Amino acid sequence: MEVNMSVEEVVNQISALVEKEGKPPRKKEVKKSDPELMKNALYYFPSWDTAVEHSIGS
Template structure:
């Protein structure tokens, strides 16, 4: 699987979306930010783990 984002970029992007009040639901992100979802799932076991790591 090819990813275009580093783990730091993934975390930063999730933080930015969260701070801007965007929904972080898996379906929503998969539709609006597919590259972010692909990259997050490359680095983390699941989407919720990526969210937990980025906003903790």
């Protein structure tokens, strides 16, 4: 699998989505709206929920 984002970029993009929407983005929504972010998030983290938790916690 080829990734084109760093782990920091993934975390920052997820954090921005959380800020914009006021709640953690749902996997299904992100898969549809930003498949590239989803692919990179799942490369660095074992699940979408883990990626979101890491982004909120940082």
